[in-house]
Structure formats: C-alpha cells, structure tokens
Amino acid sequence: MSWLTPTMQELMLEAFLETLAMVGASAAIAVALGLPVALLLHVTGRDGLSPRPWLNRPLGLLVNALRSTPFIILMVAIIPFTRLVAGTSIGTAAAIVPLALAATAFLARLFENALREVDGGVIEAARAMGASRMQIVLKVLVPEALPGLVAAVTVALVSLVGFSAMAGAVGGGGLGDLGIRFGYQRFMPEVMATVVLVLILLVQGVQSLGDWLVRRLSHR
Amino acid sequence: MPAIRLAGLSRRFSPAAPPALDGVSLEVAQGEVFGIIGRSGAGKSTLIRCVNLLERPDSGTVEVLGERLDTLAEPALRQARRRIGMVFQHFNLHARRTAAENIAFPLEIAGIGRAEREARVRELLPLVGLEARRDAFPAQLSGGQKQRVGIARALASDPRILLCDEATSALDPETTGEILALIGELRRRLDLSVLLITHEMAVVKAVCDRVAVMEAGRIIEEGRVFEVFTRPQQDTTRRFVAEVIGHAVPPGTLARLPQPRPGEARRLVQVLFAGPHSTRAVVSEASRDWGLDMNIVSGRVDEIAGEPFGVMALAAYGPPEKLDGALAWMRGLGLDVQEIAP
Numbered sequence: 001m002s003w004l005t006p007t008m009q010e011l012m013l014e015a016f017l018e019t020l021a022m023v024g025a026s027a028a029i030a031v032a033l034g035l036p037v038a039l040l041l042h043v044t045g046r047d048g049l050s051p052r053p054w055l056n057r058p059l060g061l062l063v064n065a066l067r068s069t070p071f072i073i074l075m076v077a078i079i080p081f082t083r084l085v086a087g088t089s090i091g092t093a094a095a096i097v098p099l100a101l102a103a104t105a106f107l108a109r110l111f112e113n114a115l116r117e118v119d120g121g122v123i124e125a126a127r128a129m130g131a132s133r134m135q136i137v138l139k140v141l142v143p144e145a146l147p148g149l150v151a152a153v154t155v156a157l158v159s160l161v162g163f164s165a166m167a168g169a170v171g172g173g174g175l176g177d178l179g180i181r182f183g184y185q186r187f188m189p190e191v192m193a194t195v196v197l198v199l200i201l202l203v204q205g206v207q208s209l210g211d212w213l214v215r216r217l218s219h220r
Numbered sequence: 221m222p223a224i225r226l227a228g229l230s231r232r233f234s235p236a237a238p239p240a241l242d243g244v245s246l247e248v249a250q251g252e253v254f255g256i257i258g259r260s261g262a263g264k265s266t267l268i269r270c271v272n273l274l275e276r277p278d279s280g281t282v283e284v285l286g287e288r289l290d291t292l293a294e295p296a297l298r299q300a301r302r303r304i305g306m307v308f309q310h311f312n313l314h315a316r317r318t319a320a321e322n323i324a325f326p327l328e329i330a331g332i333g334r335a336e337r338e339a340r341v342r343e344l345l346p347l348v349g350l351e352a353r354r355d356a357f358p359a360q361l362s363g364g365q366k367q368r369v370g371i372a373r374a375l376a377s378d379p380r381i382l383l384c385d386e387a388t389s390a391l392d393p394e395t396t397g398e399i400l401a402l403i404g405e406l407r408r409r410l411d412l413s414v415l416l417i418t419h420e421m422a423v424v425k426a427v428c429d430r431v432a433v434m435e436a437g438r439i440i441e442e443g444r445v446f447e448v449f450t451r452p453q454q455d456t457t458r459r460f461v462a463e464v465i466g467h468a469v470p471p472g473t474l475a476r477l478p479q480p481r482p483g484e485a486r487r488l489v490q491v492l493f494a495g496p497h498s499t500r501a502v503v504s505e506a507s508r509d510w511g512l513d514m515n516i517v518s519g520r521v522d523e524i525a526g527e528p529f530g531v532m533a534l535a536a537y538g539p540p541e542k543l544d545g546a547l548a549w550m551r552g553l554g555l556d557v558q559e560i561a562p
Binding site: 124147217 | 272274297298299300301302304306308310311312313314315316317325326328329330357358359373377383
C-alpha cells in the first residue's frame with residue numbers, strides 16, 4: 001500500500017481491525033442468540049414439532065420489527081440500551097450492541113429458513129424411532145440443517161460488513177468510517193479506493209470460506 | 221395374540237373433507253406379511269401411520285402385540301415405537317450421516333453406548349448386503365442401497381413388527397424385486413410381522429400372505445392373496461388384479477374376432493383356473509363333448525403365493541343351448557367363468 005502515507009497505512013490497519021472486531025463480535029453474539037430464536041420460531045410454528053401460536057406470533061413480530069428498522073435508526077434508537085449493556089454509547093464496543101441486535105434478527109430468519117429446508121421425512125423417521133422432541137432438534141434438525149446454517153452465517157457476515165460502515169455515526173470506527181472521513185470529506189480518493197478494495201477482498205474471503213465450508217459439510 | 225389389531229379407526233383432517241379413515245378394523249397375525257393396497261388418497265398412508273401413532277386417529281383403538289398404544293402417554297409411546305420398525309418410500313435417511321451412522325441412529329436415540337451400537341451395525345450390514353458401503357453417504361448410494369440402509373435402520377432395535385410405507389414405490393422394477401425379496405427373507409429369518417402399504421398389486425403378489433383393499437377410507441375387500449387374486453369381489457379389486465394378471469382383452473382384439481355363423485351364437489368368457497382343475501384340459505373337453513368351436517383369445521399361467529393359477533379369455537361359437545351347457549359344466553368344475561362384454 002505504498003500509495004498511502006505511513007500514517008494513512010496505520011489508520012487503515014487500525015480501521016481494518018476495528019471492522020473485524022465489530023463484525024466478528026456481533027456475528028458471534030448473533031449466532032449465539034439467533035439460533036435459539038430460530039429454533040423457537042421453527043418449533044413453535046404452525047407445522048412445527050410443538051405449535052405454540054401465542055409464543056410464535058409475538059416472537060415473529062419482534063424479529064420483523066427489528067429487521068424492518070433501518071440500521072442507522074436502530075443504532076440511535078437503542079442508545080439507552082447500548083449504554084446499559086456496553087457502559088458507553090460511543091466507540092467500537094458501543095457499535096457492537098446494535099450490530100449484534102440487527103444481525104440476531106436477520107440471522108434468526110435466515111436460520112429459520114435453513115431449518116425449514118430439512119426434509120420432513122427424516123424428522124418423521126426419527127419420531128417413528130421414538131425420538132423425543134429434544135432429540136429431534138439436537139440430533140436431526142440442527143445437524144441436517146448445518147450446511148444451510150453455515151450459508152446463513154456467511155450471508156450475515158457479508159451484510160454485517162456493510163452495516164459496520166455506518167458505525168462511524170456512533171464513533172465506532174472501522175473501514176467505512178475511514179472512507180467517509182478521509183476518502184470523502186477530505187477528498188482523498190486513494191483512501192476511498194483502498195477502503196473499497198479491502199472491503200471487497202474481505203467479503204470475497206468470507207464468502208469463499210463459507211462456500212467451502214458448506215461444500216465440506218453437505219455430503220451431496 | 222395378533223401382531224397388530226386396529227379396531228374402528230376413523231380420522232378426518234378437516235370437517236369439510238371426506239374422512240381419511242372411516243371405521244377401519246384389521247388384524248395382522250404374527251409372522252405374516254399383510255398388504256394394504258389402494259389408490260393415492262384411499263387412506264392407506266394415514267392407516268399405517270396410526271399403527272405407531274405418528275397419526276392420531278379421532279376414534280378407534282390400536283393394539284400392537286397385545287399392548288394398547290393409543291392410550292399411552294408420550295414417554296411410554298416413544299418406548300413402544302422403538303419396538304416397531306418403519307421403512308419409508310423416500311428412505312428418509314440423514315444426508316450428513318454415513319450408512320453405518322444412519323443404521324445406528326435409532327440405537328443412539330435409545331441411549332445405547334457406542335461400542336454396542338457398532339457391534340449391532342456390524343451384524344446388520346451383512347443382513348442387507350451393504351458391508352462394502354458402510355461409510356458411504358446417502359448421496360453416494362443408489363435407490364436400492366438407500367432402502368437397504370432404511371431397512372437395516374428399521375431393524376436396528378430388533379423389532380418384531382415392520383411397517384413398510386410404500387417402501388418400493390420410488391424404485392425401478394428390478395430393484396423393487398430385490399427389496400421385496402429382502403423383506404421376504406428377513407421376515408422369515410427374523411420372524412417379523414410385516415404391514416405394508418402399496419399401490420402396486422405386483423408388490424402384494426410378490427410378498428404378501430393376506431391383503432386388504434382400501435377405498436375412500438374403508439377396507440372394501442380382504443382375504444388371502446390367492447383368493448383375492450383369483451376371486452376378486454369388488455370392481456376396484458378387479459382393476460388392481462388386472463394390472464398384474466392382465467385379465468382384460470384389448471378392445472381391438474375383440475373387435476377383430478369373427479362373427480358367429482347364422483343359427484349360432486358367440487360367447488366371450490374369461491375363465492380362471494385355480495385349485496384342483498387348474499391343470500385339466502378344459503378347453504378341448506368342452507369343444508369335443510359339446511361340439512363347440514373354441515378360440516383362445518389370450519391366456520397365461522402364473523403362480524400366486526406358491527399356488528398355480530391360470531387365466532384365459534375364450535371366444536366360444538356354437539348353438540346357444542350347447543354354449544350354455546358347456547359354460548354351466550365349466551362352472552360345475554369349480555372354475556370361475558365370467559362373461560366379457562363384447
């Protein structure tokens with residue numbers, strides 16, 4: 001990156017690490033929270049293992065509400081909650097809270113779709129063998145959906161890279177923020193170009209890794 | 221004690237639709253292969269699912285080896301299901317488990333330890349002829365091999381009862397034959413009672429001892445396979461039987477038959493040879509003793525459930541009273557003689 005000054009290079013590295021931290025941490029939280037939510041949505045759904053409309057509908061509504069709120073608005077709207085969780089409302093840690101929340105809702109739906117793809121016949125076979133509902137979830141549903149779940153995480157990671165560009169609004173830093181502040185506001189096209197290039201490489205890398213994992217897990 | 225006893229099973233999926241099951245009762249004796257045949261929508265799938273309560277009947281009782289299953293609470297029902305093996309049309313294997321892991325799955329569910337599971341899989345693989353494919357994933361197996369895995373899995377927890385839900389319907393005819401032969405062999409070796417549903421009479425002919433014909437949620441005919449094949453009572457049954465035996469004479473052939481001479485009549489009959497007279501020279505005796513001309517339009521000899529059985533379509537020409545006499549004589553021999561509409 002000789003076309004950037006040493007200072008810019010340092011800033012670029014720092015921003016890259018911030019993006020990685022924001023995307024990685026929020027994705028980890030989103031997977032941990034999104035999978036149980038997706039399982040709950042799937043299992044309590046109309047054709048699920050134990051239909052519970054009183055639980056399924058409000059949960060589905062909540063997920064939809066989070067998904068339909070534009071991220072930039074969500075980020076500002078939940079500042080009190082962010083302060084409660086992260087102890088601050090500015091900086092990388094503060095950006096992780098709204099990112100994780102948005103990604104949880106997003107992933108919950110993607111995970112739910114992946115679970116829905118599991119062949120109902122395999123579940124029926126497990127029931128016929130005397131499997132309990134818990135066994136069906138843990139030994140059939142999740143393992144059979146695994147390639148789909150990994151594909152969903154890949155999609156979410158790529159979206160998170162995009163969302164994280166808005167983290168600058170709460171002082172979260174990251175590549176997007178760097179691009180706006182230096183590339184756009186200070187007319188440094190070489191910075192903007194580098195930011196875009198790094199983001200493209202990052203997204204490509206994530207996607208390729210995800211695709212490779214899905215292929216390895218599928219056995220098709 | 222019958223292997224399976226179903227009494228008065230009814231099931232309706234929606235108040236507007238006709239019932240899927242409408243008061244079905246049947247008994248499967250221990251050690252027999254009992255077939256249920258019907259068109260799609262006849263209710264046979266619902267019926268077989270009621271045996272292990274995958275489907276709950278609205279009314280009626282389900283007994284397996286003397287135990288009422290429909291009154292059991294969930295945990296006890298799960299235990300009972302482990303004693304009933306089930307094989308599916310689309311195999312329903314776990315795509316991400318190898319053949320051996322699929323076969324071991326019911327044992328895993330039952331909480332059996334790894335060493336014991338592996339020992340059991342080693343016994344089961346040769347039983348279905350899949351030793352060489354133990355580490356293959358379902359996507360790497362042919363349809364027949366997948367069903368062999370399905371059968372081994374169904375037998376893993378050593379059940380006395382095997383339910384086959386259209387187990388060969390997704391397979392080609394040759395593979396169907398192999399799988400049916402395997403089911404027949406396993407039934408004898410493992411002393412299984414088998415309830416199978418199918419829409420193919422060939423399947424019934426190949427493995428079943430008894431058969432029930434279902435239509436619109438009811439059993440309309442039931443009996444030993446040989447009896448049902450040779451003396452079908454209902455039109456639906458006749459159509460199923462015709463699929464395998466080909467009773468019907470092609471209309472083009474009928475149209476091309478010569479017309480009777482003046483003063484004579486023509487009778488088209490289908491004669492079923494079964495039992496003691498199945499090998500008697502009925503046609504030549506009738507033409508000689510009654511002075512008739514007999515034209516054999518079609519005919520074949522077959523074996524059903526090990527008993528010989530023939531079917532022949534005849535065009536008989538002669539004076540009307542001689543024709544009536546000859547047909548009465550044939551009926552007197554115990555042959556099933558039916559007029560075919562010309």
